[in-house]
Structure formats: C-alpha cells, structure tokens
Amino acid sequence: MVLEIARRFLLVPMIASNVATPTLTSRLVNGLLSIKPLFNWAKGQARTLMIKRAADIGVDWFGRVQALMAQDLATELAAIENPELVYPDYYLRPFHAYDAGNLSWEAATEVEVAAYAVHARIWPDAGPQGDPRLRQSYHQVLQARIPTPPQRILDLGCSVGMSTFALQDLYPEAEVLGLDLSPYFLAIGNIRAKEQQRQVQWIHAPAESSGLPTASLDLVSACLLFHELPQSAARQILTEARRLLKPGGYFALMDMNPASPVYAQMSPAILTLLKSTEPYLDQYFSLDMAETLEQAGFENITLQPNTPRHRVVVAQAC
Numbered sequence: 001m002v003l004e005i006a007r008r009f010l011l012v013p014m015i016a017s018n019v020a021t022p023t024l025t026s027r028l029v030n031g032l033l034s035i036k037p038l039f040n041w042a043k044g045q046a047r048t049l050m051i052k053r054a055a056d057i058g059v060d061w062f063g064r065v066q067a068l069m070a071q072d073l074a075t076e077l078a079a080i081e082n083p084e085l086v087y088p089d090y091y092l093r094p095f096h097a098y099d100a101g102n103l104s105w106e107a108a109t110e111v112e113v114a115a116y117a118v119h120a121r122i123w124p125d126a127g128p129q130g131d132p133r134l135r136q137s138y139h140q141v142l143q144a145r146i147p148t149p150p151q152r153i154l155d156l157g158c159s160v161g162m163s164t165f166a167l168q169d170l171y172p173e174a175e176v177l178g179l180d181l182s183p184y185f186l187a188i189g190n191i192r193a194k195e196q197q198r199q200v201q202w203i204h205a206p207a208e209s210s211g212l213p214t215a216s217l218d219l220v221s222a223c224l225l226f227h228e229l230p231q232s233a234a235r236q237i238l239t240e241a242r243r244l245l246k247p248g249g250y251f252a253l254m255d256m257n258p259a260s261p262v263y264a265q266m267s268p269a270i271l272t273l274l275k276s277t278e279p280y281l282d283q284y285f286s287l288d289m290a291e292t293l294e295q296a297g298f299e300n301i302t303l304q305p306n307t308p309r310h311r312v313v314v315a316q317a318c
C-alpha cells in the first residue's frame, strides 16, 4: 500500500520543487524517504537507472567492475588503509544506494562507471564525454582565476582518482596529493594510477584533519565533495583548507549549483531518487558558501556556473 502511494506520487510529472528552501514537495519527499521500505525501493530504482544509463552510452558497467574485482584488492587495501582512523558518524550512513556507503568494494569498483552515467546528461549531447567535459569546465575557471600554476596541490575527497588525474593533466609540473576517507576508493585509485604510470601521494584521512603541515599547499581542490557533507563538516573542512594553504593560495570547489533552475524545476520523482542516494543534499543546498568561506579566513571569493547544474567556487587564503 505504502509503495503504491509512493509509486503514484513519483509518477506526478514536473511539479516545481526547490531543494534550497524546502517546499511542500521537498518536505513530502523527505517524509517518504524516512520510511525504510520506501527508501530501499527508491535507492534500488536510482541504481537501476544508473546502470541502464551506462549501457545506453556504451559503458560496460559489469565488465569494468569485474576487471577491478580480479585485482589483488586485499594487498592494495592493506598498503593504503590507516587502521587507526576513526570515521565520522555522518560518513557511516548509506550513500549512493550502497548500504555500506563508501566503505565497500562494491562502491569503489562502481564509482567510475557511475560517474560516466551520472554526468552523461549534463548537456543534451554529452553522452560518455559528459564526465571529462564537466572536469574541463571546472579547469577553465581555475586557469582563468589562478595566474601562476600551483606547485603543490591537494585533491580533497579524491575517491578513485578521477579528479586527481584530471588535475595532474592540467598542472603536469605539480606535485599532486589525493585524500579520501574511503581506503577502498584509494586502493582502486592506486591501481588506476599504476595502470596509467602516474605518481600520486594518497592519504587516508578525514578532510577535516588531514595531518598535513600548515601553509604547505598552493591549491586545495574539492571536486564533488561538498554535497556529501553535513554543514558542520563543511565548515571544519574549509578551516582545515585555510590552515593548509600558503598565504595567497587558492581553495576551489566544483559541485552542484543550488541556484540552478534544473534543481528548482526537478520533478518529485527525480528529486526523490536523488535524495535517496545523497543524505546531506538539503544541508549542502542551504549552506551560504561565500559567507562560510569568509568566516574560515578566505577572500576574493567568486561563485560561477560551469555547467547547467554545477558551479565553481574559488577563494584565496587571506
């Protein structure tokens, strides 16, 4: 019965909703997702949709996952994992339709193919080029804002290295570090780095307390990290980024744009599927990023759209 009501609700097409300031629709979506069987159903639908979209753009989801699963994953994990690390509670929730969130081989081996599927429709003609085009559009803003190529770069929330490798290609002379809370993601990142003969220093740590020295970096980049964070973590991470940067160094983030009409006009169906996989979306959308950056000790803050639904925020350490 509950599932039937949800199914009917989800079939209502294109009722305007606003994720930044929760409307009746948005509150209804949150209410539905608080019902466990509905939540499970929605995240199952979200996953099925993603696998289908990957097939539509010619990405071999299961083939690529199997190839990674065939590697010596246990050895890779042991080499990268910090066994002392205590995970923040917010990180231990289900994410992206995985019960174990980001702490599993399933999530780690699927994250790259999922990124191709999710980004395929940013532009109507994008297909498999959506993901690289998204990163290029971020880098164009970086190049316009940062006059001198950074020498030492930290990629916060680097996952399996897609954003890390893209930054390395943009700044080939730089030393690039990739930090993430998931040792599974970092292990896959290391396998991919070896395949591509790349040098990356991987760090298994929370972005809130990286353990890196003060004033040691020219650029701290966070690509698609902040929509996964509660506001308290976002604030702590910006403070940590300010500590790590040399005076005049740059912090940059690229993520969903709360001001994009795409989200304001999203149908309840899609909004429900999105929220079932992204538990902190409301908190991200309602955080005043410019104000939070200022409070953390940044200046020269710019926010600009780089795709129909993403934005780039750049700020300089005072």
Ligand SMILES: C[S@@+](CC[C@H](N)C(=O)[O-])C[C@H]1O[C@@H](n2cnc3c(N)ncnc32)[C@H](O)[C@@H]1O
Binding pocket: 091, 102, 115, 156, 157, 158, 159, 160, 162, 163, 179, 180, 181, 182, 185, 205, 206, 207, 208, 222, 223, 224, 225, 228, 229, 233
């Ligand atoms: C959506 S992924 C972004 C992946 C990558 N940067 C990219 O552009 O493809 C977000 C990543 O942030 C990581 N993450 C989330 N909270 C974190 C935290 N507090 N500290 C470090 N990493 C975190 C997750 O494990 C995940 O790998």
